[in-house]
Amino acid sequence: MITKKVNKKNLVLSIFAGFFVIFFLTFYIWHQAESVRIGYKTKDLEEEIERLRGDIEQLETHKASLLSLDRVEQMARQELRMVLPSEKQIIFEKSNEDLRQQNR
């Protein structure tokens, strides 16, 4: 029986190459899987952002309706019993320009 002597160096290289191929394929698959996972996550986050934007818009609109002048006046008059001030009760704030001129 003739046996061929195995070159140790070649064997190591082959094992190393095998490991490298396995590692490369594993990395590739992991990379692909991770990309898909991140893609889903990004999509979810984008959807979440859109949802939150929608919520913000909804809250802004609700705030606008709560602060509508008609409603505010009704509340002031009916619930808080407020009345409009007379002309004499109104004091206009002086602007910075007015104050500067007064000090000169």
Place this chain on the structure above:
Amino acid sequence: MKNSLQRRVKKRTIILVMFSLVWLGALVLRLVQLQVINANQYRSIVLDQNQNTIDVIPKRGTIYDRNGTILARSMPNPSLAFRPPQGESINSQLNKINKISEICALSSDRLKSIQSQIEEQKPFIWIKRKIDPEEADKVMSLQLNGFYLEDEKKRFYPQGKLASHLIGRVGMDDNGQSGVELKYDSVLLGYKGRRLTFKDAKRRDYQHEIIEQPIPGKDLILTIDETIQYFAEKELAKAVTTRSADWGIVIVSHPGTGEILALANYPDFDLNHPPSSIELWGKIRAIQHLFDPGSTFKIVIASAALESGRVSFSDVFDCSQSQLYAGKIFRDHDDFETLAFPDVIIHSSNIGTIQIGQRIGEQNLYDMIQTYGYGQKTGVDLPGEERGILNPIKKWTPISLASLSIGYEISVTAIQMLQAINVIANRGVATRPMIVKNIVLNREKIQKQPYEYRRVITEEVASRLIDIVQKVTEVGTGTAAHIEGYSTAGKTGTAQKYDPAIGSYSTSKHTASFVGFAPVETPLFSMVVVIDNPKGLFYGGQVAAPVFREIGRQIFRYLRIPPKPIPPRTFITADNRRPQDQ
């Protein structure tokens, strides 16, 4: 023996091959029939069974006032739809519909329409568009097969009645039907997208894929100021109800730019619950209703008189007697003697103005009316603006010149009157009224709408007219418009309404109006007030001028412009004592 066996085998083989060939041929023919001849039909059946392309309606743009207050915004609001499950009997489907009809408060007409669609075996049926969320929850909790909620948007108006005619309303498919919503529909609407939906064997959606992204509509920033609009609407409503008038209009603008700060029509309506009658929501009276302007038109006559040089400031006119022109008697609202040119306008003498009109002549007057923009659209960016009625000279009768001089035989809109007073306020320059200030292209970029100017009268003539209209509110017919502590200017108008029933002008129905601006030196706002058919008091100076004053006072307060102190009314006396004597 062997040969006979071989023959039998051969015979059977041939039969088997022949049978196989026939079977294969039949198979091929059937395949050709399925894949080639009826391919389109089967493709569509398959596509219908496992996928569906749906239009994705883009989000309609938001409308803001000039300070960023939301006036109209589209909010998510699902619609209830029904996709009949395969194999389910029509009776079973009808039972389901009957079950939910009470929850959804479907009208009998709507219910009948849905039932007939089921009987016609329609694959998709709207049950209730933009359904109330509570109703939707109740229906979905029943877990009836075939019912589902489709994402849609509903227009919501947080300010309710505010600027209802101006903003306008949208239809069920979010398309503008009136006001700014209609005028800027293409800008607000955006572009539809398309979505591919995959369905399982039971025709349930299991995956969505956007084929074409929808492009949302652009936002609009109006020139309207929510607060000034509120003042205008409140005061207008008060005036119309206290005077038992039919309706009223107030428009407030910034004369220098033509920006409309408020546009109020009364009666108004709640945009979130619009009335069914198009008469109540579809007409913007401020730009569509035509009426005789009456004495407010005298500012055009005065402009023509001064611009043509036919009348000078010092000319006097005999206004003591009623005048007969072409068989018609013209009278004044008060007893006057002789009046100087400015006083004719200040006290709104019809007799004096008719004499001025005669001096101006037909052509000069016609040219000035046209230069002011009467008989033409102002170009305001709202739908359905009327151009008014101004007859060409060749259609004038012998009475036309006199009638036009006092604001009859011409039909105008309130916005045309506002544009005319803006010419005076701007020292002779007309501005195009505008409603939309900016279009928001995206989060960073805005497209500014351009201002438009044109000179109508010279600055000198305008300055003289300003002196006259200022006096109108100080000592003339418009004193009720004067705001204490501020300089005001304006012109009153009272026109008899044309009554089609009697074929002439009514003596009991009037249109009271006032146009003016303030402060005179650097006008911050101009305003037109029109009150239709007031009962009791009916003069513009009594009915419309106070509305100007009240809105104007509130605008000054809102803009934090203090009144100028009135100098004390004391006598200046000489003191002959020397300082050491004191």
